[in-house]
Ligand SMILES: CC(C)(COP(=O)(O)OP(=O)(O)OC[C@H]1O[C@@H](n2cnc3c(N)ncnc32)[C@H](O)[C@@H]1OP(=O)(O)O)[C@@H](O)C(=O)NCCC(=O)NCCS
């Protein structure tokens with residue numbers, strides 16, 4: 001059974017309710033039809049009956065619940081709650097109504113906040129900033145977590161590295177230039193995500209253009225410091241840095257560049273030093289190695305809400321919804 005089939009089986013075993021706010025995108029309906037056929041989750045699609053009927057033409061999404069914000073009796077409660085949460089930031093009843101009626105990501109996040117859905121998946125036709133901003137503003141970080149970050153679950157075909165080609169890459173979607181404390185927090189959350197989703201022990205590599213002092217630069221110093229912080233806070237976690245990518249995943253290179261490391265050559269969780277490296281890195285592996293790339297999934301947030309790349313396929317949405325459902329089970 002491949003990785004995503006295992007996740008789908010877990011999702012099916014305890015079905016959760018996931019909201020899909022992008023009723024203007026055909027891929028939402030293609031994915032919804034597949035999710036309902038495979039019985040992976042209960043779905044809520046946000047949109048008018050007419051829009052959903054037109055958008056889903058030729059596809060069976062009849063088992064999804066359609067929520068029309070203009071008609072839903074709970075809309076006023078969402079408005080009131082948004083005002084309560086954001087009044088200090090200048091949110092008025094008029095602005096709150098306009099926001100949730102014009103931006104269904106806000107509407108869907110309010111549904112999750114109010115307990116009317118377990119999780120949300122959006123981002124097929126909205127940028128990551130516009131998808132994650134409402135999530136961060138409304139749901140906030142999980143208690144005990146310092147930072148929300150974004151990871152990709154990568155499944156690389158015919159790959160002997162990681163755990164048979166399964167990796168977590170972080171942060172590839174949210175934090176643009178994390179400082180050492182933030183990088184350490186990203187590493188901790190990514191290790192936790194790996195353990196929860198794969199059932200395997202994480203082996204975390206803090207990536208750099210240097211391995212164990214082979215290059216000198218402030219960028220390297222940042223990763224060295226992040227490694228120190230993460231190790232100090234998590235003495236039992238297999239985590240090491242700074243490592244180049246080859247030293248992190250290729251056993252022979254790891255043995256030569258970092259002979260004393262317990263992680264070098266065996267890493268299954270790759271922590272990129274900044275968002276440029278992370279975002280470019282995941283897209284390189286996705287496109288050139290034809291890897292499945294699920295994400296950007298959030299971690300460290302109070303409820304499971306996940307983003308998509310605008311370049312995603314309907315199949316990617318199916319996978320992200322299944323992973324989101326499994327995250328909901330772990331809440
Ligand atoms: C997500 C993003 C838009 C948030 O930044 P922003 O719009 O400038 O918004 P702010 O910094 O005002 O943050 C909005 C809220 O989220 C919170 N927040 C922002 N980043 C956060 C993080 N990493 N963890 C927890 N909370 C965070 C802020 O504290 C703020 O809360 P408040 O409004 O209650 O005070 C920004 O980090 C971003 O653009 N990231 C890159 C996304 C991207 O382009 N990725 C590449 C493609 S995947």
Ligand SMILES: CC(=O)OP(=O)(O)O
Nearest residue numbers: 173296308309310311
């Ligand atoms: C994750 C990501 O890069 O998202 P997008 O392709 O939508 O910018």
